[in-house]
Amino acid sequence: xxxxxxxxxxxxxxxxxxxxxxxxxxxxxxxxxxxxxxxxxxxxxxxxxxxxxxxxxxxxxxxxxxxxxxxxxxxxxxxxxxxxxxxxxxxxxxxxxxxxxxxxxxxxxxxxxxxxxxxxxxxxxxxxxxxxxxxxxxxxxxxxxxxxxxxxxxxxxxxxxxxxxxxxxxxxxxxxxxxxxxxx
Amino acid sequence: xxxxxxxxxxxxxxxxxxxxxxxxxxxxxxxxxxxxxxxxxxxxxxxxxxxxxxxxxxxxxxxxxxxxxxxxxxxxxxxxxxxxxxxxxxxxxxxxxxxxxxxxxxxxxxxxxxxxxxxxxxxxxxxxxxxxxxxxxxxxxxxxxxxxxxxxxxxxxxxxxxxxxxxxxxxxxxxxxxxxxxxxxxxxxxxxxxxxxxxxxxxxxxxxxxxxxxxxxxxxxxxxxxxxxxxxxxxxxxxxxxxxxxxxxxxxxxxxxxxxxxxxxxxxxxxxxxxxxxxxxxxxxxxxxxxxxxxxxxxxxxxxxxxxxxxxxxxxxxxxxxxxxxxxxxxxxxxxxxxxxxxxxxxxxxxxxxxxxxxxxxxxxxxxxxxxxxxxxxxxxxxxxxxxxxxxxxxxxxxxxxxxxxxxxxxxxxxxxxxxxxxxxxxxxxxxxxxxxxxxxxxxxxxxxxxxxxxxxxxxxxxxxxxxxxxxxxxxxxxxxxxxxxxxxxxxxxxxxxxxxxxxxxxxxxxxxxxxxxxxxxxxxxxxxxxxxxxxxxxxxxxxxxxxxxxxxxxxxxxxxxx
Numbered sequence: 001x002x003x004x005x006x007x008x009x010x011x012x013x014x015x016x017x018x019x020x021x022x023x024x025x026x027x028x029x030x031x032x033x034x035x036x037x038x039x040x041x042x043x044x045x046x047x048x049x050x051x052x053x054x055x056x057x058x059x060x061x062x063x064x065x066x067x068x069x070x071x072x073x074x075x076x077x078x079x080x081x082x083x084x085x086x087x088x089x090x091x092x093x094x095x096x097x098x099x100x101x102x103x104x105x106x107x108x109x110x111x112x113x114x115x116x117x118x119x120x121x122x123x124x125x126x127x128x129x130x131x132x133x134x135x136x137x138x139x140x141x142x143x144x145x146x147x148x149x150x151x152x153x154x155x156x157x158x159x160x161x162x163x164x165x166x167x168x169x170x171x172x173x174x175x176x177x178x179x180x181x182x183x184x
Numbered sequence: 185x186x187x188x189x190x191x192x193x194x195x196x197x198x199x200x201x202x203x204x205x206x207x208x209x210x211x212x213x214x215x216x217x218x219x220x221x222x223x224x225x226x227x228x229x230x231x232x233x234x235x236x237x238x239x240x241x242x243x244x245x246x247x248x249x250x251x252x253x254x255x256x257x258x259x260x261x262x263x264x265x266x267x268x269x270x271x272x273x274x275x276x277x278x279x280x281x282x283x284x285x286x287x288x289x290x291x292x293x294x295x296x297x298x299x300x301x302x303x304x305x306x307x308x309x310x311x312x313x314x315x316x317x318x319x320x321x322x323x324x325x326x327x328x329x330x331x332x333x334x335x336x337x338x339x340x341x342x343x344x345x346x347x348x349x350x351x352x353x354x355x356x357x358x359x360x361x362x363x364x365x366x367x368x369x370x371x372x373x374x375x376x377x378x379x380x381x382x383x384x385x386x387x388x389x390x391x392x393x394x395x396x397x398x399x400x401x402x403x404x405x406x407x408x409x410x411x412x413x414x415x416x417x418x419x420x421x422x423x424x425x426x427x428x429x430x431x432x433x434x435x436x437x438x439x440x441x442x443x444x445x446x447x448x449x450x451x452x453x454x455x456x457x458x459x460x461x462x463x464x465x466x467x468x469x470x471x472x473x474x475x476x477x478x479x480x481x482x483x484x485x486x487x488x489x490x491x492x493x494x495x496x497x498x499x500x501x502x503x504x505x506x507x508x509x510x511x512x513x514x515x516x517x518x519x520x521x522x523x524x525x526x527x528x529x530x531x532x533x534x535x536x537x538x539x540x541x542x543x544x545x546x547x548x549x550x551x552x553x554x555x556x557x558x559x560x561x562x563x564x565x566x567x568x569x570x571x572x573x574x575x576x577x578x579x580x581x582x583x584x585x586x587x588x589x590x591x592x593x594x595x596x597x598x599x600x601x602x603x604x605x606x607x608x609x610x611x612x613x614x615x616x617x618x619x620x621x622x623x624x625x626x627x628x629x630x631x632x633x634x635x636x637x638x639x640x641x642x643x644x645x646x647x648x649x650x651x652x653x654x655x656x657x658x659x660x661x662x663x664x665x666x667x668x669x670x671x672x673x674x675x676x677x678x679x680x681x682x683x684x685x686x687x688x689x690x691x692x693x694x695x696x697x698x699x700x701x702x703x704x705x706x707x708x709x710x711x712x713x714x715x716x717x718x719x720x721x722x723x724x725x726x727x728x729x730x731x732x733x734x735x736x737x738x739x740x741x742x743x744x745x746x747x
Contacts, residue, residue: 043628045635121634140631166277168612
């Protein structure tokens with residue numbers, strides 16, 4: 001009887017030590033779910049969801065926040081999040097906008113650097129009292145630079161369709177009129 | 185006897201080639217204006233180097249190659265540059281892109297043509313010369329040719345393949361070029377051979393072009409080269425680089441690799457001919473052979489300048505009355521020109537006038553019955569019906585699992601489909617969606633990286649600032665303490681806090697604003713300053729009248745500095 005208890009206790013100690021070692025050795029840094037959600041979000045860092053950036057929103061979603069708050073992600077983004085999390089698809093809680101890029105009117109810009117500070121992805125170049133400009137390739141179209149501008153010289157422009165970004169359309173089946181059958 | 189291999193699948197559409205090879209090729213007359221698009225190659229868009237109003241000579245550079253994978257663009261004739269602007273492109277989208285409009289002066293004045301001594305130049309100098317001459321793959325892909333002439337590292341070049349397959353119905357531009365310019369093709373092949381040092385050179389031609397095969401054999405013998413001219417069975421798409429390579433060598437390019445990784449490379453006959461003209465004669469790529477056929481009175485091959493409006497080229501063939509459009513390229517892989525004002529580009533090999541009798545409208549799509557005909561016809565050994573389901577359902581991950589990017593869009597599957605499903609259109613749709621998504625993903629990742637970097641930088645700056653402030657405060661305190669010690673004063677030393685710093689900043693801003701206000705007030709002259717006698721008189725009169733009418737109190741009048 002005593003031996004049996006001792007064997008069980010020894011086994012428990014050994015297995016417990018192994019578990020303890022494994023939890024240190026194979027420790028997962030951060031929450032993998034947040035990473036996964038973050039990789040689905042469009043990374044515009046626009047804050048339109050009410051969170052300061054995409055990652056905070058991903059963290060909030062992991063804690064149970066709604067998945068339909070991201071306008072740049074669009075309906076497709078909601079779909080992807082729903083697939084990832086096994087939640088129900090919901091209509092987007094905002095209007096879906098075409099992709100945009102910020103444009104600084106060079107005649108009006110006074111070189112105040114406020115937009116540079118507002119840009120979350122460092123896509124605006126310029127210095128104090130120097131003309132600023134947007135690096136269009138890096139601009140995510142988040143609109144965060146628009147409100148701080150004291151002279152309202154920044155406007156958002158929809159990215160036009162060019163041959164380089166043109167996409168083949170989903171084939172549509174043309175509906176053809178069927179000649180009416182004569183009723184005998 | 186040369187051993188040939190086979191590829192699976194393939195179809196045999198009616199050739200319709202005999203019509204346009206009845207006559208030798210001719211040079212197309214210059215049109216009233218040429219619209220030369222700048223972006224005619226895969227890769228970077230060339231930068232325009234001329235402006236409206238410039239006079240250009242034939243062969244003069246008008247678009248400079250941008251980046252290594254890019255090819256220069258040249259003026260096809262001498263004349264005046266009338267405009268540089270957006271014009272509708274010969275592209276299925278029908279969208280516009282930057283083009284140079286040249287009004288020919290009819291004098292055809294060449295620039296000074298300088299042949300390149302390619303035999304005594306290092307490889308990269310010859311490649312640069314090919315790039316400067318604006319040569320791209322003329323079989324239709326328009327990939328810059330110089331970019332294909334570097335063998336893979338560590339893989340010996342086994343076979344250089346020259347593609348005279350031309351398997352698509354109606355098109356005969358390569359056929360006629362081989363019949364008429366065999367020697368130029370062989371000499372161009374020799375240039376590429378010298379660049380790539382392959383063990384063998386194979387010229388593959390479909391056996392439905394016996395005249396071209398005979399002409400090429402004669403040309404090879406005349407030039408004293410040891411190239412193999414091989415007749416391959418006519419089976420669409422034998423003229424596709426991958427299928428031709430497989431037929432001639434039995435090798436298949438693995439997924440995600442290039443043909444040089446298995447020691448082969450393939451060039452179109454038109455491309456090597458253009459290489460020879462560029463290096464031996466100093467003539468950049470400014471014209472090409474184009475087949476004008478289909479619903480026209482006189483189908484023929486024309487040597488046409490790049491940038492010729494297709495309406496002018498079509499007129500040379502004499503379109504019949506019921507022509508209702510133009511197909512650019514062949515009937516299997518081509519597309520309908522968005523309108524007749526678009527011009528020919530380096531990749532344009534054929535214009536087919538369309539009519540309802542020649543090309544009846546596509547019958548309505550029926551449901552897929554899973555017969556598997558498309559998989560049997562696919563020369564790339566894919567399963568088009570599976571890719572079709574997933575493309576249609578927008579399940580793009582699955583389409584990639586079925587290797588949609590190995591699809592060469594040859595159209596065999598659509599050709600054999602008993603339900604007439606436009607399969608290739610579904611695959612093109614899926615491919616462009618996948619590309620767009622990958623682009624978005626890349627942009628999102630870079631945005632994330634930049635955002636995180638900015639956050640880290642802001643944190644660091646904050647920390648640095650706090651440290652600096654703390655240091656300054658400590659220095660100040662030390663100074664005060666020293667002073668106190670020197671004077672023997674025992675006042676308590678106050679360390680400046682962040683609040684103090686904030687308050688000082690606010691005060692400084694307020695003072696600056698005050699100063700600015702004062703400055704403005706001092707600088708701006710008031711319109712009531714420095715009045716002359718007449719004006720003063722008028723003002724006094726007005727004021728008097730106002731006073732009489734009781735509109736203003738005399739007290740307000742007193743504020744007038746001039747009174």
